[in-house]
Amino acid sequence: MPANLIDGKEYATRLRVGIAKEVERLKKLHDLKPGLAVLLVGNDPASEIYVRNKGIHTKEAGMESLEFRLPAETPEKELLAKIDDLNKDPNVNGILVQLPIPSHMSQQRVIETILPEKDVDGLHPINVGYLVSGLDGFVPCTPKGATMLIKNSIKDLTGKNAVIIGRSNLVGKPMAQLLLKEHCTVTICHSRTDNLQKVCLSADILVAAVGRPEMVKADWIKPGSVVIDVGVNRIPAPEKGEGKNKLVGDVEFEKAREIADAITPVPGGVGPMTIACLLLNTLHAFCVQNGFEKPDIRV
Ligand code: NAP
Numbered sequence: 001m002p003a004n005l006i007d008g009k010e011y012a013t014r015l016r017v018g019i020a021k022e023v024e025r026l027k028k029l030h031d032l033k034p035g036l037a038v039l040l041v042g043n044d045p046a047s048e049i050y051v052r053n054k055g056i057h058t059k060e061a062g063m064e065s066l067e068f069r070l071p072a073e074t075p076e077k078e079l080l081a082k083i084d085d086l087n088k089d090p091n092v093n094g095i096l097v098q099l100p101i102p103s104h105m106s107q108q109r110v111i112e113t114i115l116p117e118k119d120v121d122g123l124h125p126i127n128v129g130y131l132v133s134g135l136d137g138f139v140p141c142t143p144k145g146a147t148m149l150i151k152n153s154i155k156d157l158t159g160k161n162a163v164i165i166g167r168s169n170l171v172g173k174p175m176a177q178l179l180l181k182e183h184c185t186v187t188i189c190h191s192r193t194d195n196l197q198k199v200c201l202s203a204d205i206l207v208a209a210v211g212r213p214e215m216v217k218a219d220w221i222k223p224g225s226v227v228i229d230v231g232v233n234r235i236p237a238p239e240k241g242e243g244k245n246k247l248v249g250d251v252e253f254e255k256a257r258e259i260a261d262a263i264t265p266v267p268g269g270v271g272p273m274t275i276a277c278l279l280l281n282t283l284h285a286f287c288v289q290n291g292f293e294k295p296d297i298r299v
Contacts, residue, residue: 003227003260006149012272014299015148016061019279022295023062026286034286035064036094036120036278037086041079041105042072047098054096057275063282064091076105080113087115093289094120094282099170117289120281123169131177138281142209143175145273146228146264147182150205153226153262157182161202165189165216165250166209171230175207196220206260208250218255227256227263230270 027033036058040051051067058065068082079097086092095118097110111119116126122138130137154160162184166172176186189199200206200220208216209230221227231250240246249266257263264270280297287294 003257004153004262005257006153006226006228006262006264006269008145008149008264008269009272011149011152011299012145012276015273015276015297016057016279018297018299019276019283020061022283022297026292027062030290030292032286032290033062033064034094034282035066035089035092036096036282037066037068037089037092038096038098039068039070039079039082040098041070041074041101044100047100051098054275054278057279058282061279061283063279066092072102074102076109079105079110083110083113087113087118090289092118093286094118094278096121096278118285120278120285122174122281128169128174131174134181138285139178139277140170140174141274141277141281142171142230142270143178144281145277146175146207146230146270147178148277149264149270149273150179150226150228151182154205157184157205160184160204161187162205162207163187163189163200163203164207164209165193165196165200166207166211166230168209171209172207175209175230179205179207210250212250213248214250214252216251216256218252218259221251221256221259223259224261225259227251227260228270229253229264229266232266232271 038051038054055065055067086095095114111123116124119127119138122140127137162179164172164175167188167190176188179186197220201222205226207228213233213235229249229251233248234245237244237246247267284294
C-alpha cells in the first residue's frame with residue numbers, strides 16, 4: 001500500500017491562517033503589527049523567487065514586509081551598515097539575509113551582525129547555542145517545519161531511531177538537535193559516512209537534506225518509516241517539453257512511497273513549511289520585543 005502523503009502545503013496553510021488570526025488580534029489590541037525585513041544581495045534567480053514568496057506570505061499574514069535588494073558588488077560594510085539600521089528600527093522585528101550571499105562577503109560576519117532577538121532564521125551563534133542547550137531561541141525555519149510534520153505523523157517520538165543525511169548549519173545540524181529534544185536516538189550522516197544504505201535502513205525517521213536528486217533509493221528505507229525529503233533539485237523534464245525542468249527531492253519518491261509509512265512530496269512537503277515557520281518566528285520576535293505573551297499556535 002502506498003505511504004501516506006504528508007501534505008506540507010495543507011499544514012503550512014493552516015499554520016499561516018493561525019498566524020494571521022493572531023496578528024489581527026494583536027493589531028486590534030495594541031495597534032501594532034510585526035515587521036519582517038528581507039535583504040537580497042545580487043540576483044540569483046532561485047533567491048529572487050524565495051524572496052518574492054516570502055514577501056507575498058508576509059503581507060498575507062497581515063505583517064509589514066520590507067524588502068531590500070542590493071547589487072551583487074555591494075561592499076560588505078554597506079550590507080552590515082544596513083543590518084545595523086534594521087537592528088535599531090523598532091518597526092522591524094525580524095531580519096533575514098537571503099543566502100547565499102556573494103563570495104566577497106563573510107556569511108558568518110553577516111549573520112553575527114543581526115541582533116540575536118531579530119535573527120528569525122535562527123543562524124546566529126547565540127540562537128544555535130540556545131538550541132543545543134535545549135533553551136528557547138530562534139530555530140532555523142526548515143528543520144522547525146520538518147519537525148512539525150514529523151510530530152504530526154508520529155505522536156510520540158521517544159526512542160525512535162532518526163537518521164539525518166546532511167550536516168549543514170541550516171538544516172542537518174538543527175534538525176538533529178530538534179529530534180534529540182524529542183528523545184529520538186539521532187544519527188547524522190554526511191558525504192564521508194560509510195555504508196549509508198545500512199545506516200538509513202535503521203531509521204524509523206529518515207530526513208534527507210543533501211541536494212542530490214533521488215539519491216536515497218527505495219531499498220535504503222525501512223518498511224513503515226517516516227521519510228522527510230528536504231532536498232530541492234531541479235532536473236530536466238523532457239516529458240514536459242523541450243528545455244523544461246521539474247523539481248525532485250533527494251528521495252526516489254514513487255518507489256520509496258511503496259515502502260515507507262508516510263513521506264513528504266517535493267514540491268509540496270517541507271518547502272511550504274519553511275515560509276510558514278519564518279512567519280511564526282517573526283510573530284514570536286514581535287511578541288518578545290513588545291512584552292506580549294508568545295502565542296501557542298497549534299494546527
Ligand atoms: P548543504 O549545505 O549543501 O549540505 C548538504 C549536506 O549533504 C552536507 O552535509 C554534505 O556532506 C551532505 N552530502 C552531500 N553529498 C552526500 C552524499 N553523497 N552522501 C551523504 N551526504 C552527502 O545543503 P543544505 O543547505 O543543507 O540543503 C540540503 C538540501 O535541502 C538542498 O537540496 C536544498 O536546496 C534543500 N533545502 C530546502 C529547503 C526548503 O525549504 N525545502 C530549505 C533549505 C534547504 P558534507 O558535510 O560531508 O559535505
